[in-house]
Amino acid sequence: MEIIDLNEKYYSIYFKCLEDWSDDINEAGDHKEIWFNKFKDKGLRVKIAVEEEKACGMIQYLPIEHSMAKGKDLYFISCIWVHGHKQGIGNFQKRGIGTKLLEAAEEDVKLLNAKGIAAWGVSLPFWMKASWFRKKGYKKIDKNGMAVLLWKPFVEDAVPPKWIKEKKTPQLTEGKVNVTSFTNGWCLAQNMILERTKRAVQCFNDKVEFRIISTAEKESLCEWGICDALFVDGKEVRTGPPPSYEKIKKIIEKRVKKLKT
Ligand SMILES: CC(C)(COP(=O)(O)OP(=O)(O)OC[C@H]1O[C@@H](n2cnc3c(N)ncnc32)[C@H](O)[C@@H]1OP(=O)(O)O)[C@@H](O)C(=O)NCCC(=O)NCCS
Structure with missing residues (x-):
């Protein structure tokens, strides 16, 4: 297994979150590709875990200024995913791939001179678990419902990030x-x-x-x-x-x- 930077060979599988076998995923339109093309010019980084030419894991992170959190000189991991379904390429979780993807992202971000890295996870024991990041040395810094914001500063003067929180909600429409x-x-x-x-x-x-x-x-x-x-x-x-x-x-x-x- 090796961790590589996303390249064109893996674009289409990445745009489908490594789940090209899934009917649900095929319903998701081309928004991810559009998002990728917009944010790759704003510092988005993606690494892919590859085994025998199969993409089995991915991590995506971007400068926190372009993310759903507030912060400065940090990168923000919006998603890490190791293929865990039995369909398609099968279950690759719990083999250390997530750990390797996270380490690769942290190394990369240090080389980019960021002052630290932030991530988010849910407080419950499923999806992207906050507890998984805590085991990797990340500290909880903010919470928004079930969404926990965590971070790992690399230097003493790193400024803690915060969630951008809900300010207003859509109003009702008369007669509709x-x-x-x-x-x-x-x-x-x-x-x-x-x-x-x-x-x-x-x-x-x-x-x-x-x-x-x-x-x-x-x-x-x-x-x-x-x-x-x-x-x-x-x-x-x-x-x-x-x-x-x-x-x-x-x-x-x-x-x-x-x-x-
Ligand atoms: C969180 C996640 C990335 C972790 O990836 P992973 O490859 O399973 O992680 P690791 O194998 O590095 O670590 C997981 C566990 O396996 C253990 N492990 C690591 N290498 C191992 C090995 N060779 N053999 C057995 N166990 C191992 C680790 O100790 C760790 O233990 P824990 O369960 O007590 O935490 C993965 O579980 C995942 O993708 N979850 C879903 C995330 C998600 O929903 N993403 C989309 C959100 S929008």
């Missing part, structure tokens, strides 16, 4: 159901929810006001303090794990039925 999708592009699960929502709103034509807010623009991210989320009539829809198309449609339908005719 308001559906607002915040989307950044970095996460296929979130992109999939956007695509499912786009399909669902089409069932209700002019009964719904649908708005997509791109938070790939930092001003927009800071204005709302929201990175990826779905709101229906001002109420946030739980998006972890990603709701199915049917579930999203049902939530909207329930609100449409309450509209005065």
Whole structure:
């Protein structure tokens, strides 16, 4: 197994989070590719774990100034993923690949003269676990619901990062159901929810006001303090794990039925 910088040979599998076998992933559109092309010029770095020419793990990190956290002179790991499903190439987790990807990213970031590295994880024992980063020497520094922000400073004068927190939520629309999708592009699960929502709103034509807010623009991210989320009539829809198309449609339908005719 070797860790390499992402190159063109692995672009298409990276844009599918190493899960080209998954129907769900194939629903996620091309937002990740668009996001990659935008952020690669802003310092985004991606490393891939490769075994026998198969991409089995990846880590993506970018200058924190372009991330969903506030900070200075740090890099931010938005995602680390070692393929863990039995489908496709099979389960590569718990073989030390995640540790090697993280070490490679830390080395890289030190060479880039960053003062430290930040990461995020969930406080529960699934997905990207905050506890996994803690075992790797990262310290919890902020929390936003279940999302824990952690960091590993390399120098004494490194400034601790903070989460950008929610500032406002979408308002109701007179006479219509308001559906607002915040989307950044970095996460296929979130992109999939956007695509499912786009399909669902089409069932209700002019009964719904649908708005997509791109938070790939930092001003927009800071204005709302929201990175990826779905709101229906001002109420946030739980998006972890990603709701199915049917579930999203049902939530909207329930609100449409309450509209005065
Ligand atoms: C977190 C994650 C990256 C860790 O990757 P990994 O390759 O499984 O990590 P490692 O193998 O380095 O470490 C995991 C464990 O295996 C153990 N381990 C490491 N090498 C090992 C080996 N050769 N044999 C047996 N166990 C080993 C480690 O001690 C560690 O122990 P722990 O379970 O007590 O923490 C991986 O589990 C993952 O991708 N999780 C999902 C993350 C996710 O959802 N990402 C998308 C979020 S948006």
